[in-house]
Amino acid sequence: MPQIEQVAATYASQLFWLLVTFGLAFLIVGRGMVPKIQSTMDSRDNQVAADLKAAQAARAEADADxxxxxxxxxxxxxxxxSTLAAAKEEATRATEARLAASDADHAARIEAAEARIAAASGAAAAEIETVAADAARDIVARLSGANVTEDEARGAVKAVLHG
Structure with missing residues (x-):
């Protein structure tokens, strides 16, 4: 049968061209393109790994900073x-020193005023005694007509005023 004989010849030819086509595809793609793609992918993977390492180093440096x-x-x-505490302490000391000086000044003024008041009070009391003694002498002289000495009048006034 001639059809069967043609099958072997046809299939052999087809198998040959199939092998030639796949061989060329293998050589072009497998040996030419795939290594270039693989090297590009490896380069990219290496670059990403290096970038990650650099980022981790930068992060560690930033954390340290x-x-x-x-x-x-x-x-x-x-x-x-500490500076603020020292300034507060210094201000407190200065304020306390000013207050102490002011208190001492006020105490001195008060003491001087009390001394003036005491002197004025003593002078007023002495003058009151003198006026009272003069008034008592005049009253006794007018009422009884008796002459009382100034010392007697002062003694009587002192006895009445001072108990």
């Missing part, structure tokens, strides 16, 4: 607190 900054900030705050 932040920790240093926080330590510096805490130290600065502590210095500010």
């Amino acid at each position: 932040e920790a240093k900054w926080r330590a510096d900030e805490n130290a600065a705050r502590e210095r500010a607190r």
Whole structure:
């Protein structure tokens, strides 16, 4: 049968061209394109890994910088607190010194005023005694006509005023 003989020839030819086509496809794609794509992918993977490493290193450095900054900030705050406390203490001492000086000045003024008042009170009492003694002498002289000496009148006034 001639059809059967043609099948073997037809299939052999088709198999040959199939092998040639796939061989060329393998050579072009498998040996030419795939290695280039694979090297590009490997390069990209290496670049991503390097970028991740650099990012991790940058993060570690940033964390270290932040920790240093926080330590510096805490130290600065502590210095500010101590400076503020020292300033408050100095202001308190200065205020207390001014108050003490002012109290001493007021005490001296009060003491001087009390001394003036005591002197004025003593002078007024002495003058009252003198006026009272003169008035008593005049009253006794007018009422009884008796002459009383100034010393007697003063003694009588002192006895009445001072008990």
